[in-house]
Amino acid sequence: MAAEANSVRSYCSEAASLPVDASKSDSLYVSGECALEHKQYQAAIQLFSELLGLEFNPVYQAELGRAYLGAQQYERAREQFLLALQSNPPDDARKLLLIFIQMAEQQRTQARDWFASVSISAIHDTNANNGPKNANVTLFNLPFIMNEVSMPKSDWATHAQASAVQNKALNNTVSWQTDASVDLLDYTTYHSSNTRQIAVDSGPHLAIKSGVMDLYLPAGMTRMTLGGMGYTTQASFLPQISHLVTKSDLLVYSAGLTRTLYDTNTPRDVTSSSLGLSWQHVLGNLWTVAPLVRITSEHARSNSFDNFATTAGLSLSGNLPWGLRFSASSLYTWANYKAPEAWASMPRRDIRRNNSLSLTKDLGGGYYASLSFADLDTSSNLELYATAKQQFQLQISKAF
16 A cells, blocks of 8 residues: 555656656656546546557556546446557566456456457578588587588478467456467478477466466467477476566566477477566566576486576567557577487587567557567587578467
């Protein structure tokens, strides 16, 4: 309650002391937050509606939803939260929006508790077959030159995805979420790199301290094929705790236990365990910066595939004018393997880099267009595992 009082004082004092040259958007936002905190919901509705008339921002959309929720206009509240959800927010923001949606849904006799999206993409991949950077490698302590077929090959691909999520409220503090997705990737020339994947996970959400913390306990299964043949089956348990420390700061503590079975390469069958921590900080209500760290330990049937990996990353996302959303991320992973493979003279040591950029345009009606670029690189002490690729993707998606 003390934190809420401080928030009221800060927003309302800020509204009273805004400089005369403050932008209209800043003035409307601060005044709207002040009205919300003082439960002046009709005033907040007017202020956030006017603000959205000046510029689109999913944060404003969500705050307008909160105002409608306070005014007991539950259908309109639900519509605003859904619109904010369709802007492809980060996972933590998505979960908070789902909680708000549940609050609105509970007031309606016929609640819609599911959401879905479909997308189709064109991809250009500079290394579709994951060939090594250098043709000169060492096998069994002898120099070996890879043939041309094994070297990196560029190709175009079509990528189709469909996903759905249901989050059904069981009571005031517990809901049950189920996610399902299908993913298809088809290359024009190198069909051996084609993949098919279907995944399902399900588990309870437990809201703690009036939603300040959320405990999520999903268990899932994933089946993947590669080149038209069975490849892997995976079972996972991925608990996480989201803690809303302040209005601008969210901490996510995660753990994972995963078992992966390979159809034709049983020595690689592996059990993975991981621990992670991410911090998401909102900058000026428009941008989110999110550093993360994660450690992963993998134990395989063959100890040459046992490894310990450390991952560190940073992401930035935010809204631009004209209904555009920008996001960028950089991930580095350092992986150390326990023992050498039969053909290698030493255990594998990898440094993996994954940098990405994307720009998304809201086309209206739940449709989105996005252009993205990914730069992936693996440096390894074993030349065979040193690879690099760039991917360019143009995607059209529809949210329901």
